Amino acid sequence: MNTKFRVFLxxxxxxxxxxxxxxxxxxxxxxxxIDIGFSPIETMGMSLIIFGGASQIILLQLFSGGxxxxxxxxxxGAVNSRHLLxxxxxxxxxxxxxxxxxxxxxxxxxxxxxARSNEYFKKNNDKDKYFHLFxxxxxxxxxWQTTTFLGIVLGAFIPEKLGLSxxxxxxxxxxxxxxxxxxxxxxxxxxxxxxxxxGFNYVPYKAYVIVAGVTALLTAAILTKLNKKNE
Amino acid sequence: MSNWLLIIYCGLITFLxxxxxxxxxxxxxxxxxxxxxxxxVPSAIFPAIIFPAIFLDNSGDFQLENxxxxxxxxxAMLIGIISQNIIATIISGLASYWFLIFMx
Numbered sequence: 001m002n003t004k005f006r007v008f009l010x011x012x013x014x015x016x017x018x019x020x021x022x023x024x025x026x027x028x029x030x031x032x033x034i035d036i037g038f039s040p041i042e043t044m045g046m047s048l049i050i051f052g053g054a055s056q057i058i059l060l061q062l063f064s065g066g067x068x069x070x071x072x073x074x075x076x077g078a079v080n081s082r083h084l085l086x087x088x089x090x091x092x093x094x095x096x097x098x099x100x101x102x103x104x105x106x107x108x109x110x111x112x113x114x115a116r117s118n119e120y121f122k123k124n125n126d127k128d129k130y131f132h133l134f135x136x137x138x139x140x141x142x143x144w145q146t147t148t149f150l151g152i153v154l155g156a157f158i159p160e161k162l163g164l165s166x167x168x169x170x171x172x173x174x175x176x177x178x179x180x181x182x183x184x185x186x187x188x189x190x191x192x193x194x195x196x197x198x199g200f201n202y203v204p205y206k207a208y209v210i211v212a213g214v215t216a217l218l219t220a221a222i223l224t225k226l227n228k229k230n231e
Numbered sequence: 232m233s234n235w236l237l238i239i240y241c242g243l244i245t246f247l248x249x250x251x252x253x254x255x256x257x258x259x260x261x262x263x264x265x266x267x268x269x270x271x272v273p274s275a276i277f278p279a280i281i282f283p284a285i286f287l288d289n290s291g292d293f294q295l296e297n298x299x300x301x302x303x304x305x306x307a308m309l310i311g312i313i314s315q316n317i318i319a320t321i322i323s324g325l326a327s328y329w330f331l332i333f334m335x
Contacts, residue, residue, distance in 0.1 A: 021317040042234050049242035054277075059241055061280060069232040069240070076241045080248040082272035094253055106250035166300055166328055167321065169284035170307055172277040174320035177311035179274045188274045193282030200283045201291050209279040216275035221268050 004128045011117065011135025018112040019143050021174070025053045026144050028167045029060070030151015031158055035165070036064045040152045047148040051141065052110065054079050054175075057168055058209065067206035075209045083109075090114065093121040094130055105130060108137025184223045192216035299331035 026047075033043040038060075046056050055076045062072045090109075094102065113136035120132045158164060179185035196212035203211050232240075285304050288294040295301070307324030314320070 021321075024318070024321055038234065042238065045235065046238050046241075049238055050245050051242075052245045055241060055245045058280065059237075061284070063237075069237050072237060073240045073244055077244045077248070079276055080245050082269065082276075083248045084252055084269060091253055099254075102254045103250065106246060106253050109249045109253070163328065163332065166284070166303070167325060169281040169300075169304065170321050170324040172281050173304065173307055173324070174311060174317040176273060176277055176281075177315055177317065177320055180308065180312045185271065185274045188271055189278045192275050193278035196279035197282045197286050200287055208283070209276065212279035213272075213276040216278070217268065217271060220271035220275060224267055 003126070004131045007126070007128050007131040008135035010120070011113070011132035011137075012139045014116040014120065014132070015113055015136035015139050018116065019140060022053070022112070022140060022143050023147050024167070025057075025171055026147025027151040027154065028164065028171065029053065029056055030148045030153075031155040031164055032057075032060055032151075032168065034152055034155040035160070036060055043152050044145070044148060047145055050076075051107065051144065052080070053144070054172075057171070061168060062206060062209070065206055071205045071207050071210070074207075078210050078213050090118065090121075090133075096127070097130060101130065105133055105137070108134060108141060110137065110140050113137045113140055184220065184227065187223060188216045188220045191219045299328055299335075302331060303328035 029047070030043060033046065033056075034040065038046070046059065050056050050059070058075055058079050059072055062075055067075075094105065097105070113133055116136050117133040121129055124132075176185075176189065179189065192212045192215070195215045196208045199208040199211055281304075283291075285300045286293060286295065286298075303324050306327040307320050310323040311317075311320035
């Protein structure tokens with residue numbers, strides 16, 4: 001078997017267990033998007049063009065709340081800023097790649113694929129290793145597009161009474177489960193939540209996500225600094 | 232702005248954050264301190280979506296009494312802390328929400 005294809009398959013295989021939670025995310029996104037009033041084509045367009053669960057759900061949430069485009073776009077930027085964290089780690093493994101491959105890989109670079117491929121890159125140093133990330137990314141892509149489509153179809157049959165919009169805070173809550181055990185994270189979570197809730201009606205342009213995010217991040221900076229002084 | 236333009240801009244900014252980390256960033260650009268702070272981004276941003284969706288109603292007013300979302304979110308959080316499992320967290324939250332609105 002061709003090496004590239006074997007590495008690609010390894011990527012598919014490694015990322016697959018992490019795809020289980022992606023299924024409900026995609027379904028919820030499809031259902032909610034139709035519910036809010038986007039057309040099926042626009043909904044598919046979001047999954048194809050943006051291809052990022054948290055970004056797409058923030059878009060829906062702010063759009064339905066009547067936020068301006070500028071606020072929606074900058075909030076999506078704020079959500080994505082967590083990706084910058086990975087930069088230092090992945091870029092050193094991919095620095096030899098041609099620009100076109102960097103562009104392709106960037107499109108497919110989602111949290112789950114990053115997590116698995118980063119482990120693979122640490123252990124393997126062949127020149128085709130980037131196919132691992134490609135395989136993982138494509139796997140997630142197929143699942144995301146399929147579940148978005150199913151969500152669009154199912155959305156027509158799901159009664160509004162079920163209150164499926166509650167699934168949005170639940171999915172984000174689920175993404176934080178690892179952070180509930182760390183004291184500084186818990187404080188940061190509470191600060192962000194309180195600022196957003198109390199600022200919801202008062203922060204202009206529905207920019208409450210950004211204001212809460214910045215306040216909470218500053219809190220994290222101060223607390224981690226104090227924590228070091230005490231050690 | 233049309234919906235399509237909005238979608239394209241959101242796609243562009245998402246792509247650019249991913250691309251910049253592959254193409255532009257060098258290891259030296261981030262010291263340990265910045266990395267440490269960036270690791271708090273999910274904890275700093277996600278609650279800004281979670282809290283208003285639970286505590287406020289559709290018109291943005293506080294809804295603290297007769298609000299099954301609060302109890303359901305607390306149950307989901309406890310299950311999440313114990314199980315450390317994303318699916319279990321979502322399902323337990325939805326199941327307790329439905330139990331509270333349909334059965335109680």
